[in-house]
Amino acid sequence: MTKPARSHRRRKEARPEEILAAALEEFGAKGFAQSTLAGIATRAGISRTTIYLYYDTKEAILEAAFRNSVERTIDDVAGLIAQAEGDFRTLFARVVDLIYARLVHGDAAVFFKIFIAEGQSMPDLIALYRREILSKGEKAIGALIERGIATGELSPACRTDDVRVFIAPAIFAALWSQVFDAVDPLDVEAFKACHVRLVADALLARK
Amino acid sequence: MTKPARSHRRRKEARPEEILAAALEEFGAKGFAQSTLAGIATRAGISRTTIYLYYDTKEAILEAAFRNSVERTIDDVAGLIAQAEGDFRTLFARVVDLIYARLVHGDAAVFFKIFIAEGQSMPDLIALYRREILSKGEKAIGALIERGIATGELSPACRTDDVRVFIAPAIFAALWSQVFDAVDPLDVEAFKACHVRLVADALLARK
Amino acid sequence: MTKPARSHRRRKEARPEEILAAALEEFGAKGFAQSTLAGIATRAGISRTTIYLYYDTKEAILEAAFRNSVERTIDDVAGLIAQAEGDFRTLFARVVDLIYARLVHGDAAVFFKIFIAEGQSMPDLIALYRREILSKGEKAIGALIERGIATGELSPACRTDDVRVFIAPAIFAALWSQVFDAVDPLDVEAFKACHVRLVADALLARK
Amino acid sequence: MTKPARSHRRRKEARPEEILAAALEEFGAKGFAQSTLAGIATRAGISRTTIYLYYDTKEAILEAAFRNSVERTIDDVAGLIAQAEGDFRTLFARVVDLIYARLVHGDAAVFFKIFIAEGQSMPDLIALYRREILSKGEKAIGALIERGIATGELSPACRTDDVRVFIAPAIFAALWSQVFDAVDPLDVEAFKACHVRLVADALLARK
DNA sequence: AATGAATGAGGCTTCATTCAT
DNA sequence: CATGAATGAAGCCTCATTCAT
Numbered sequence: 012m013t014k015p016a017r018s019h020r021r022r023k024e025a026r027p028e029e030i031l032a033a034a035l036e037e038f039g040a041k042g043f044a045q046s047t048l049a050g051i052a053t054r055a056g057i058s059r060t061t062i063y064l065y066y067d068t069k070e071a072i073l074e075a076a077f078r079n080s081v082e083r084t085i086d087d088v089a090g091l092i093a094q095a096e097g098d099f100r101t102l103f104a105r106v107v108d109l110i111y112a113r114l115v116h117g118d119a120a121v122f123f124k125i126f127i128a129e130g131q132s133m134p135d136l137i138a139l140y141r142r143e144i145l146s147k148g149e150k151a152i153g154a155l156i157e158r159g160i161a162t163g164e165l166s167p168a169c170r171t172d173d174v175r176v177f178i179a180p181a182i183f184a185a186l187w188s189q190v191f192d193a194v195d196p197l198d199v200e201a202f203k204a205c206h207v208r209l210v211a212d213a214l215l216a217r218k
Numbered sequence: 219m220t221k222p223a224r225s226h227r228r229r230k231e232a233r234p235e236e237i238l239a240a241a242l243e244e245f246g247a248k249g250f251a252q253s254t255l256a257g258i259a260t261r262a263g264i265s266r267t268t269i270y271l272y273y274d275t276k277e278a279i280l281e282a283a284f285r286n287s288v289e290r291t292i293d294d295v296a297g298l299i300a301q302a303e304g305d306f307r308t309l310f311a312r313v314v315d316l317i318y319a320r321l322v323h324g325d326a327a328v329f330f331k332i333f334i335a336e337g338q339s340m341p342d343l344i345a346l347y348r349r350e351i352l353s354k355g356e357k358a359i360g361a362l363i364e365r366g367i368a369t370g371e372l373s374p375a376c377r378t379d380d381v382r383v384f385i386a387p388a389i390f391a392a393l394w395s396q397v398f399d400a401v402d403p404l405d406v407e408a409f410k411a412c413h414v415r416l417v418a419d420a421l422l423a424r425k
Numbered sequence: 426m427t428k429p430a431r432s433h434r435r436r437k438e439a440r441p442e443e444i445l446a447a448a449l450e451e452f453g454a455k456g457f458a459q460s461t462l463a464g465i466a467t468r469a470g471i472s473r474t475t476i477y478l479y480y481d482t483k484e485a486i487l488e489a490a491f492r493n494s495v496e497r498t499i500d501d502v503a504g505l506i507a508q509a510e511g512d513f514r515t516l517f518a519r520v521v522d523l524i525y526a527r528l529v530h531g532d533a534a535v536f537f538k539i540f541i542a543e544g545q546s547m548p549d550l551i552a553l554y555r556r557e558i559l560s561k562g563e564k565a566i567g568a569l570i571e572r573g574i575a576t577g578e579l580s581p582a583c584r585t586d587d588v589r590v591f592i593a594p595a596i597f598a599a600l601w602s603q604v605f606d607a608v609d610p611l612d613v614e615a616f617k618a619c620h621v622r623l624v625a626d627a628l629l630a631r632k
Numbered sequence: 633m634t635k636p637a638r639s640h641r642r643r644k645e646a647r648p649e650e651i652l653a654a655a656l657e658e659f660g661a662k663g664f665a666q667s668t669l670a671g672i673a674t675r676a677g678i679s680r681t682t683i684y685l686y687y688d689t690k691e692a693i694l695e696a697a698f699r700n701s702v703e704r705t706i707d708d709v710a711g712l713i714a715q716a717e718g719d720f721r722t723l724f725a726r727v728v729d730l731i732y733a734r735l736v737h738g739d740a741a742v743f744f745k746i747f748i749a750e751g752q753s754m755p756d757l758i759a760l761y762r763r764e765i766l767s768k769g770e771k772a773i774g775a776l777i778e779r780g781i782a783t784g785e786l787s788p789a790c791r792t793d794d795v796r797v798f799i800a801p802a803i804f805a806a807l808w809s810q811v812f813d814a815v816d817p818l819d820v821e822a823f824k825a826c827h828v829r830l831v832a833d834a835l836l837a838r839k
Numbered sequence: 840a841a842t843g844a845a846t847g848a849g850g851c852t853t854c855a856t857t858c859a860t
Numbered sequence: 861c862a863t864g865a866a867t868g869a870a871g872c873c874t875c876a877t878t879c880a881t
Contacts (some may be wrong), residue, residue, distance in 0.1 A: 183382065437793065586826050587822065608759045845877100851871105
């Protein structure tokens with residue numbers, strides 16, 4: 012169907028995403044405020060001014076990169092809610108696995124960093140993040156718990172918990188890696204196991 | 219004889235701390251890179267150049283503010299390890315209380331932000347933070363668990379856990395407040411209660 | 426096909442030298458430390474920041490201007506050594522002519538000024554100057570004297586002199602012009618004649 | 633009569649000269665424009681603001697230091713004209729000796745440097761220098777030549793020379809030392825001998 | 840589509856100088 | 861008399877952004 016794109020054409024179509032990828036690299040390495048268009052351009056292997064053909068401002072790049080990443084993440088989370096088999100501990104572990112994967116490496120970690128540091132000046136993105144991504148994640152965990160209650164594994168009392176507490180260690184791990192990796196790297200796998208055990212032990216204990 | 223404090227003198231002595239306080243405000247509001255000396259000066263109610271009478275560079279201000287805060291925090295933590303009476307759940311709750319107090323409001327929150335966003339460029343401060351503050355906190359929790367094992371409340375198995383998992387929700391709460399306060403404020407007290415319950419339930423369950 | 430030079434291009438190629446010329450003017454008028462990039466930019470008819478497209482720092486401009494000038498000067502001096510015909514007095518006069526021309530007007534005068542005033546902080550340029558330019562000049566004079574001895578005009582005793590003594594009045598004239606031109610201008614031609622006569626008389630007298 | 637000054641009093645009277653001495657050091661080390669009041673104050677062992685009790689501006693310090701030095705120099709030169717015994721070569725050597733002494737070390741060297749580099753902006757001092765110091769020096773040399781003619785040592789033709797040519801090498805030596813001392817120090821004594829020989833040989837040769 | 844050239848706004852820092860003690 | 865405190869002016873430099881090719 013789609014004609015095998017000539018390299019010129021292909022280039023043109025690929026540019027925006029290439030720029031976004033380069034920007035994400037730069038943002039991750041230096042933070043948003045410290046990032047420069049020059050740095051992004053270099054990483055993308057293009058000239059500084061070419062960026063302006065696709066994005067109007069530095070902020071626009073961040074926003075585009077963010078929306079781009081958001082969509083993919085939402086899909087992942089949706090899939091994650093659907094696939095659900097096995098006992099609570101197993102299911103929870105699987106969910107946590109995915110969250111760690113996305114948070115410790117990948118785009119999500121970068122945006123986390125940026126939002127924490129410079130979120131004051133970008134309330135719209137913040138709201139979008141909270142609404143589109145975090146909410147979905149919360150719902151996924153909530154659904155997991157409901158299922159546990161339904162099967163009799165968990166006590167209905169677990170419904171009253173703030174599910175964010177159950178995921179918090181993952182965020183902690185992501186940030187620890189970002190900040191202290193050089194001076195004191197975290198054994199993510201071991202930490203994750205502790206995390207799952209803590210939550211499962213606590214919830215299952217409530218009969 | 220010598221009048222207790224001529225206003226000139228008194229000012230001079232107070233200045234450094236005034237500047238540090240203003241800087242912390244500014245850093246908290248804009249992040250370190252985005253902060254300007256002009257902003258700090260305005261908040262302190264002095265001129266831009268006056269700052270240079272006390273600190274040589276913007277980095278020096280950050281460092282001074284940090285060390286200033288570090289010392290106070292260490293003292294708090296030390297005191298916290300000492301005072302310890304009651305059952306595990308009560309003690310843990312008290313420790314967590316203090317951590318929330320310092321992390322959600324106050325200096326610690328600001329430095330957290332800065333380190334996450336711009337830590338790459340200040341490895342020395344990062345190392346200091348990890349060594350002087352976080353370690354102390356970890357030890358405090360570790361001591362608590364040992365005490366619980368000693369009194370027979372907790373299983374010795376709890377010793378194998380990474381204690382950072384037990385505190386992670388507090389960091390989460392601190393960052394959530396920083397980032398999402400405007401769009402979706404966190405009920406910190408409720409969250410904290412969940413946090414304590416989760417950890418206590420899990421640990422006490424392991425017999 | 427490719428038009429010989431689009432104005433954009435041509436400009437770009439000319440810019441560095443334009444900036445250097447402007448800088449030399451500015452340095453000459455104010456000395457190096459007192460010179461400002463704003464002044465250079467104005468003289469060059471460009472904006473302050475445009476300078477940074479071509480030179481990284483003020484020091485870099487000085488260095489570039491200097492090297493630029495050095496090369497031309499060395500070539501002149503080399504040519505001057507080569508062309509040599511006639512009796513000692515005539516030859517010496519010709520060499521002195523060139524030295525005055527370059528020293529009293531032109532780049533050399535500016536660098537003299539700068540080196541005298543601010544040489545402490547630029548030892549590399551100083552060394553280069555001594556090695557690449559002054560040495561060549563000394564050699565030229567030395568060669569002249571050797572030739573005079575060979576032809577029997579001069580006594581071999583002249584070889585023991587420090588040739589810099591023979592040129593010193595030229596430097597004096599250059600500096601006098603720089604410093605006292607407004608208050609008491611020097612009749613350079615007359616002074617130069619005196620200079621040549623002094624040296625020639627002294628050397629030729631030694632039989 | 634004069635009470636043996638109490639140290640306080642003595643201090644007060646000495647201050648201006650102490651400041652001048654410190655300023656001269658600083659000017660010599662960094663040039664005038666690069667010198668700072670802070671540097672002068674440190675060298676003088678006093679506070680920055682104390683300087684303002686005695687001198688209104690940086691320029692005023694330069695001027696005061698200069699006038700101070702001028703007076704002493706004039707006296708020296710006057711004395712130098714008076715004392716005159718022996719043949720031309722001997723006398724000339726003695727005069728040149730004094731000039732070297734003052735130019736290569738001491739205040740005069742510093743002012744030379746400053747005037748060359750930054751004279752444009754201080755025409756009054758320049759004029760004063762030309763009038764009060766250089767003129768006197770020229771006259772001293774002129775008188776020497778007249779005496780030589782009178783005693784029959786020199787030809788009356790020597791009267792037509794610009795006497796500055798005869799002293800130029802001394803200036804050259806002074807500047808060389810300032811600029812190239814680190815990279816290629818000048819053997820001042822040898823150079824001076826060459827200088828005297830050159831001038832004497834030339835003048836005495838004209839019969 | 841892509842880029843090299845150019846610039847204005849703004850940040851950090853230095854320093855001569857004034858003010859109050 | 862002496863000084864510590866404070867500041868305004870000015871300089872260097874960076875960077876997002878516009879213009880012309």
